[in-house]
Amino acid sequence: MKKLVILLIFLFISPNIYAYQIPEKGVIYQVMVDRFYDGNKSNNQPFYDPVHKNYRLYWGGDLQGIIENLDYIQSLEVSMIWLSPINDNINRMASGSAPYHGYWTRDYKKIEEHFGDWKIFKTLVKEAEKRGICIIVDYVPNHSNPATDGEFGSLYDNGTLVTNYYYDSKNATLNPYTGSLEDIYHHNGNIKVWEGFELKYGNLFGLADFNQLNPWVDEYLRDGASLFVQSGVCGFRIDAVKHMDLGWLTQFYAHLYMQEPLFIFGEYYKLNFEKDDDMFYFYQYSNVSSQLSIPIRNDIVRTFAFGGSLKTLARELEEYYSHFVYPNKAVNFLDNHDLPRYLSESKNLDRYHMALSLVMTLPGIPVIYYGDESYLVSKEGKGDPYNRPMMEFNNQTEAARIIRTLAELRKENNALAYGDFETIYADYNTWVFERKFGSEKVLVVVNKVDSKNLTLSLNWSDGIYRDVLYGVKMQVKDGKAEISAPKNKVLVFSYEGEQEKPLIGSITPYIAQPGQKLILGGAGFGKSGKVFIEGVRAEVLEWSGEMIVFRMPKLDTQKAWVDVYVETNGKRSNSVKLRYLSGNQKAFLLVLNASNLTGQIWIKGNISELAEPIPLMRSKTDYYFQVVSLPVNTSFSVDLYSGLPWEKLEPLNVTLYGKSINKMIILMKTKPTPKYTQTITRSTVQSSSTSICGTGLILILSLIVLFKKR
């Protein structure tokens, strides 16, 4: 009885915002678990260095250590903690390193014993939640662990050995359509050519690369991630998305999203955003998940640490954000565990504070890498592994004050979370931009080198405004703002007017299938109302002035993007876009004979999942193929296009048909009949190639479409 009373009190006082997080309203604190705090001395061995000299050994940090420092993390006003991977890693050294970083998994259903267990993880989730913080875990579905060292790609299913890379190679067969040798893993050598086939089906730095289309692997990786969802995480950072099929990832995310409205962001490693690989169309057409803003990070650091034009930076950032449907869901950072820490590059603290302030005010969700607030910098070297020194706790610094102040502002003023991004003024050393969400506004003044008197056209109410960081004054009169901008400072002015009508700023996730729970963030929602998607009314699960939770209805549409709006007190909100998935998703291998085709080929089809152009890859076995996420048992047609992703695609005037029954779909010239089952003897892509080479292949060849080159 006493327990029940306590539970009821807890439920009563625990605000809903803790149960569902709107990612844009928050700040992420990134922790490398081993390097944060040793809360349990009994789990440090083996491969432990108690004096923290060898950066390639375990240093003792664990989940208990994070629990013990939650008050410290909370003092920075952050609302999400991103943990480095905590799944069970190999129990041996590889390439002279222990897997202290967590990226060499051997069991996706267990927690690494150096870090804790499921019980302690769940305690962490609950303790964090009490402080308004939710947990995001780093998950690594591209590869397990080194194929030729350590435990040789050994893989366990909750403690039971399944395979290793050597054993798996004996069972591997050639997929005739993709040209990949595969079973549980791919066996196509290491990535040497950083594009196309190798990028996805080769081993990344010698790490055993999963064949995610193998049904066992698919289910195993999904089940492993689901264990985290069941333990209460609010999202995932997905490692190495560049090296996996987007179609597989789409349905993997879709399955997770069906469980909770999670925030998932991917790591697509690319240090610039030049149009030289498929990142461009990954951004532009897929929008399957948020991305870490890796391509703009170096530009930001260079401009503050070394020099360079703020006007150029402004242009680059605007160009970068223009590729997203939801720029406010980009995940921005200054430091992380793969790049030299900013303060290893340059010691000028004023400039560091400026860069930090910028990351906190740009469109997107800011990440604070552990120790950014305490000026943590390795004494031994710059990049990996030296960017992972032991945490030094100090939340009384100027950096901590900036983080705290701007994290608080993000919670109060929706313009930082949901606002537009517009440059008001830019030259070499000065940049002023505005973030605007309805009547809420933030003005950011970035000024390097010399102090400067600015007179700007600004559509704010007359009055005197004080910047939230240093108290610098801005006077606005008749649409003109006067500011004396000090040297080497970022000023942040805030204006919080009442929203007159409902305004949606965020939708999480922004890809959904019928039955899925979704969260709308915004302002002016009032006490109750209705949600519509493409005019269809949705079931509302929760409603408050700034947040709505609803359930996705089934739609009758072939569109990729559908419109969402709300109505409250007779007022209608703006419409926001949602990527629609029409039904239960599965990954399918779509195949097309390549003998009469050349160049970059795309498909675009008549169901929502295929309504944005999808690029095909060409195999060395002369097929075009792509893994796509489709609703099961659905007939569809696709039109073919050619061209480069950043150019207008040219139609080839060829229509082909398919039906999502088998794991693999060969596109055909004729429509499938209602009773259609594709005449392929191969039920899964990982089954033996010998069946394909016999009668199966003859049947397939007779079905393959030979169409004219345009």
Ligand code: NOJ
């Ligand atoms: C990217 C991670 O951030 C990096 O630290 C890791 O080594 C590789 N992916 C491989 O998992």
Ligand code: CA
């Ligand atoms: Ca891969």
